Amino acid sequence: MGKPRFVRLAMLLTTVVMLAGCASVGERSSAAEDAARLFLQAVADGDGPAACGALAPETEARIDAPCAESILDEALPAPSATADARVYGQRALVKFDADTVFLAVFPDGWRVVAAGCTPRGERPYDCAVQGG
DSSP states (O other): OHHHHHHHHHHHHHHHHHHHHHHTHHHHHHHHHHHHHHHHHHHHTTOHHHHHHTBOHHHHHTSOSSHHHHGGGSOOOOOOSOEEEEEETTEEEEEESSOEEEEEEETTEEEEEEEEEEEETTEEEEEEEEOO
């Protein structure tokens, strides 16, 4: 008798998790935009430690050491007032007027995996800062 109740509970929890994920798409887009905006603003403000703290671990590892100094050498524009954020599962793309930022979600939130990206037609974006 205990098994059917466990199965119903598992199905209910799965449904709740699925509905919560669907309902939070707008919130996830806003959170991705906020993370991209904070990163670009940190670079614009000369706050290298904050900028490096917003990077995905693999991306930070590809920045010349010390990251907090090297990241400021990148020609990254300040974030524009408007942005278009799109979430694709665990990844996000945030387009500002003069920059495109790619992000991935980690246990502690959205992290920048590539920035300073410009489109190249049918080819992949060209990014000044990127992970592996």
